[in-house]
Structures are given as structure tokens and as C-alpha cells.
Amino acid sequence: MEVVLPFVIGSLYAMAIYMLLRRSLVKLLIGLGLLSHASNLLIFTAGGLTRFKAPVIPMTADQLQLPHADPLPQALILTAIVISFGVTAFALALAYRAYRSVDTDDLDQMKSTDA
């Protein structure tokens, strides 16, 4: 797995950046979604992929038995997923409103506020 995942992450980043650079608003949003997936997988991989016991202290023991898997990356990813879910929902609504008020989904047409 540790050999495969970096390629997956790399291609997710590549796809995300390609999508972000497109002119369409919808593709921009897809790019943002892919970007957060890539980051989440990166945390997952960098935190160490280990097939150890769950980090739960058994009834018969006083302390955690080594080796155990590290639960923290999962907790971090869970938080990040929830946040990116909320942010993506907002971005979708924003994109729709922007589409309604500018009447195009072409980012090149949205230049009126640029300096």
C-alpha cells in the first residue's frame, strides 16, 4: 500500500490542479474537492500505514500493548473531511449564486473586480 498510495495522491493532486486551472466554475469546484481528498490521503499515508492492533487497552491489561496502530491521523482526517464537506457545500451555493448574477460560468468573464 505504501508504494501505491503516493502515486494515487500525486495523480489526485495533478488532477485537482488541472481542474483548478480550467475556466469553468463547476470544474473549479471539482478541483477543490479533489484537492482536499488528496490532502486527506496524504495525512493518512504520512501518518504511517501499519497493520497493528487497535489502540484500545484490553480488559485484562493496565496499559496499551505495543505495537498498536496510531489513531491520530484518522482523527485528523475525520476533522478535515467534515470541514471540507462544509466548505464545499458553501462553495457550491456560492458558485450557483455567482452563476446567476454574472450569467456565465466562465471564470474569464468574472474580471470586473480585478484591479
Place this chain on the structure above:
Amino acid sequence: MMNRYLILPIVIPLVTAVLCLLFFRRPKLQRWIGVSGAGGLLVVSLWLLGLVWDQGIQAVQIGNWPAPFGITLVADLFSAIMVVLAGVLGLAVAIYSLESVDAQRQAFGYYPLMHFLLMGVCGAFLTGDLFNLYVWFEVMLMSSFVLLALGGERGQMEGAIKYVTLNLLSSAIFLAALGLLYGLAGTLNMADLARKFASPASAPSNAIVTALSMLFLGAFGIKAAIFPLFFWLPASYHTPPVAVTALFSGLLTKVGVYSLIRVFTLIFVQEFAYTHTLLLMIAALTMVTGVLGAVAQNEMRRLLSFHIISQIGYPLMGLGIFTSLGLAAAVYFVFHVSIAKSTLFLISGLIARIRGVFDLKKLGGLYKKEGWLAVFFLIAALSLAGLPPSSGFFAKLSLVQAGLQQGQFLIVAISLFVSLLTLFSMIKIWNEAFWKETLTVEKKEEVTISLAQDWSWILPIGFLTAVTVLLGFGIGPIFQVVSLAGQQLMNPQLYIQAVLGGGG
């Protein structure tokens, strides 16, 4: 156990926002809850500053989980000063918003959002954990997204798209950097990271740490609007109501600067010959491009937006010089510039109320009409440019001193040159808006301002101007405080001890 109240600067905006939401259908009541909540935040932040000044760095472990396992809140003097800044600007903007933000926006949750924003900002200033910092960033960003888009005007939508996209990109980079850092060090507690990276036994190789620090520089750099990552700022900051812009300009980019200073004094200090030289180069380019962008503008809010970028360069210069004097100057500069810049934005809003436009070409004659407003503008503008005896003068003087001590002559020369251009563009506003003859066409529609009726516009401007004057004339005692803040930043050991305990 006074320090458990360290959580108050986060709880007060939260409670205020929730109370406002409870009275969602009664905007009049929300206003007063909003203003008193902001006042409460200011009082608590001043108390916190006093506590940290008296008793040194305060740390509290949330849920009593010992660091580095639980979430830690830490207030050193730098954090406390930044929380005071949030309190001052929060109160000023809350009062200014009473009349200047239209009823429609207030009915759709303007005040709750403003307080959620303040909560995110205070959380980011106080947290001692990098992942927690990410979460506070998101709290802050979410509120700022909605505040920016609230109202739904076309310009706002276009600005918001750019703002949202680039900030999400920055968050993704931050998150990736966090993942890699966790994989490398096995902890995200800032004090624990600092301790691990400082001792040769547990430190990973410098090359990896420096590469990681560049990811953090990119992530925080987008939020702080440094060169060349600032393009979202002038494209979006002038679109929402002036009160929102003033709050953003005072706090959001400053959170980015705060994070940069925090990680580059505490964690990433191994190869400072490389990283901090890079920071100095970025500082110089940020100053120059920002001010050149500003010179070309004729719309007040756009002009001031470019100045935000330019002024970000100065605290970075203090960080790049990397002495306790340089950092003290950076802390003082961040405080002073946020106040001065927000005052200028609030004044531009009042000018637009009088004349109905932000365009300098269509303004004029305001000195004759509202002489007192001209005085307020002059104090803030000269302070921004750095003329004695204003606060900006002392901020720049100490930065220049720190630079000269370290032999960084180039950056000192550039910073002085940029000050000159800042003065030039402030004089441009002065000449166009206040000094030149009134255009007859515009004169018919102007609104007359009276203190009795428009106190909610005038009072915040007066309050912030008073703070600016105080920062300038009270430089003696205030500089003692920021010097100590600079010394604390230069001695990460103090921070580590406060969080992990003396033996750790």
C-alpha cells in the same frame, strides 16, 4: 488558577454569536448584543494582556489532558497583544456596523457571523497546537466567506469566488504540510515540535524540515497576502460593505502574519540563514509591489487594499531580521498598522456616505466641508506613512534600527523608499478628496453629517484614532511590552516550559 480563563476570548464571541442567532428575527436586539459582546471581548483581552505581563506566559490544557496529547491554549505576550487587537477592532467595527451595514444584511445574520469570525481569530491567536490552528483558520474562513458574499451583489460574488478558491487552496497546502509534519515528528503540539526539532537527538534532517517549512510559508503566505500570493486580496476586499473590509483588513491577513511569525520563531529555526533570508526577500518584494499597485489606483478602497499588501512586508522584515528588537518592532508594527488601516477604511466609508462615491476623481472639497474628518484622516494617514510623532514612525524606526544592527542595509533602504511612496499615495487621497475644489455636479447630492445623528459612524473613527495617538505618544511603556514580546519570541525555551512544564 486564573489561567483557565484563557478560554474567555474564544467563549465570549461564541456566546455572543449564539445569543444573536437565538434572536435571529430581531435584528435590533442583535445589534446591541453584538456591540456589548465586542465590548466584553475588549475588556477580557486587556485583562489577559495584564495577566501575561504580570505572570509570564500562560498555558491551559483543555480537558486537563496533559500536553502534548491534549489541546493546549497558550498566551504569550505576542498572542495577548493580538487578542487585544481583535478586541479593539471588533468593538470599533461592531459600532460602525450599526448604521453602515444595511438592514437586509443585518437581518441575515451579519452580527453572528462577525462574532464567529472574531472567535476564529482569537482561537488562532491562542492555540498551541498546529492542527487546532487549522481548525480555527477554517472557523475564521467560513465566517469570512459568508460575510464577503452576504448581500449577493455581482461584484461580491466575483470577489468571493477568487477569495474562496485561493483560501481553500491555502488550506489544502496547510493540511498537507500538517500531515507530513505529523508523519515526521509524531506530534503537532507547537511546543513539543519546537523541543523535538531543537535537540539534535530527535531532530529530523534539516533538509526535510526546511522543505516542510516552505509548505507552511506557502499556506500562511496566501493568507497573509505576501508576494507573489496576494492576488486574491485586491480582487475581493473592496466588494463588501466598508465595515467588513475594515474588519478583514485589520484581522485576517494579520492572522497569516501571526502564524508565520509563530512557526518561524518557534519551530522552523534550524536553517534560518536560508529561511529568514528568503523571508527578507519576500518582505522587500511584498512592500514594493503592494505600494506600486496602490499608487496606480483611483478608488479609495482599492488603493487601501493594495496598501494592506505593502504593509505586510514590514512585519515580515522584522521576522527576517530575526533579533528580539526586530520581532518587537514587527509585533508593534502589526498592531499599529491594523488600527491605522482600519481607521482609513472606516473614513473612506464615511466619505462615501457624504458623497456617495469612493472614486477619488469625483471627490473634493471635504476639508472645507468636514474639517474634523480631515484631521482624523491626516492622523491615520501620516501614521501609516510613518511621520513622527505617530505610531508608524516608531514602528519603522525600530525596524530600521534592527535592520542596521544586523547589517541588512538593502531591506532598510527599500523599506524607507516604500514609506515615501506610501506617503505619496496618502497625499494623493488628501489632495483629491479633501483639498481640491468640489466638483459642482457632485455637490448637490451630498449628505450632511452631524455628531448627534451619525455618532455610530464617527465614534469608531474617533476611538481608533485615539488608539493610534496613544500608540504614538505612549511609546515608552508600550515599547517595553513589545520588547518583552520580542524577547519571548526569541527564546522558545520559555514557551516550551510554559506548555510542557519545567522538566520537559
